[in-house]
Amino acid sequence: xxxxxxxxxxxxxxxxxxxxxxxxxxxxxxxxxxxxxxxxxxxxxxxxxxxxxxxxxxxxxxxxxxxxxxxxxxxxxxxxxxxxxxxxxxxxxxxxxxxxxxxxxxxxxxxxx
Amino acid sequence: xxxxxxxxxxxxxxxxxxxxxxxxxxxxxxxxxxxxxxxxxxxxxxxxxxxxxxxxxxxxxxxxxxxxxxxxxxxxxxxxxxxxxxxxxxxxxxxxxxxxxxxxxxxxxxxxxxxx
Numbered sequence: 001x002x003x004x005x006x007x008x009x010x011x012x013x014x015x016x017x018x019x020x021x022x023x024x025x026x027x028x029x030x031x032x033x034x035x036x037x038x039x040x041x042x043x044x045x046x047x048x049x050x051x052x053x054x055x056x057x058x059x060x061x062x063x064x065x066x067x068x069x070x071x072x073x074x075x076x077x078x079x080x081x082x083x084x085x086x087x088x089x090x091x092x093x094x095x096x097x098x099x100x101x102x103x104x105x106x107x108x109x110x111x112x113x
Numbered sequence: 114x115x116x117x118x119x120x121x122x123x124x125x126x127x128x129x130x131x132x133x134x135x136x137x138x139x140x141x142x143x144x145x146x147x148x149x150x151x152x153x154x155x156x157x158x159x160x161x162x163x164x165x166x167x168x169x170x171x172x173x174x175x176x177x178x179x180x181x182x183x184x185x186x187x188x189x190x191x192x193x194x195x196x197x198x199x200x201x202x203x204x205x206x207x208x209x210x211x212x213x214x215x216x217x218x219x220x221x222x223x224x225x226x227x228x229x
Contacts, residue, residue: 032215034217034218041223041225042222043119043208043220044206044220045220046217046219089156099210100147100159100162101159101218103157105155105156106154106156
């Protein structure tokens with residue numbers, strides 16, 4: 001059973017548009033929700049993360065929206081650029097120093113010039 | 114800051130040989146490191162949790178005798194793929210987090226292993 005469900009599997013957006021990727025989770029004990037960006041042949045890089053005590057976090061063109069009651073969180077990429085073309089993973093974990101991430105299956109984003 | 118260095122970035126080996134992959138946290142100490150495996154166009158699969166000074170914790174279905182993990186210091190963990198076979202060919206990625214507070218997980222750039 002997939003504890004973190006990510007959609008869509010792939011996404012095509014025009015340059016300048018908004019990319020939206022959604023994730024839903026099951027376990028209400030999750031208390032940390034990061035988004036990672038991965039380029040081909042590279043390891044994932046932390047993009048932005050949120051904890052459940054806030055509903056939104058913005059860093060530059062990237063925003064996480066968090067809906068605790070719906071157990072959903074989403075990544076919005078404003079003014080999408082071709083350089084944003086990558087695979088994006090949402091994840092979730094439960095507190096503790098040995099925090100193990102539960103991963104979504106990823107979204108392949110292509111931004112057309 | 115928070116750089117994780119993984120070496121080598123790619124390796125080709127023959128069936129039956131062993132390959133060692135190193136993961137170093139360059140500017141922070143990491144009591145815990147994680148080893149992942151990733152197949153093409155798929156998500157990351159956690160293989161094991163590496164704990165400094167103690168035995169690694171393996172995920173269900175991962176052969177601990179095939180994938181040997183050693184976490185000898187607070188900045189170095191190694192994964193050795195023993196008696197490699199073509200089905201072990203994959204992208205292996207390590208990650209680490211600082212021991213301090215609520216710190217995020219940082220990843221190395223992965224190792225592409227091809228077993229011929």
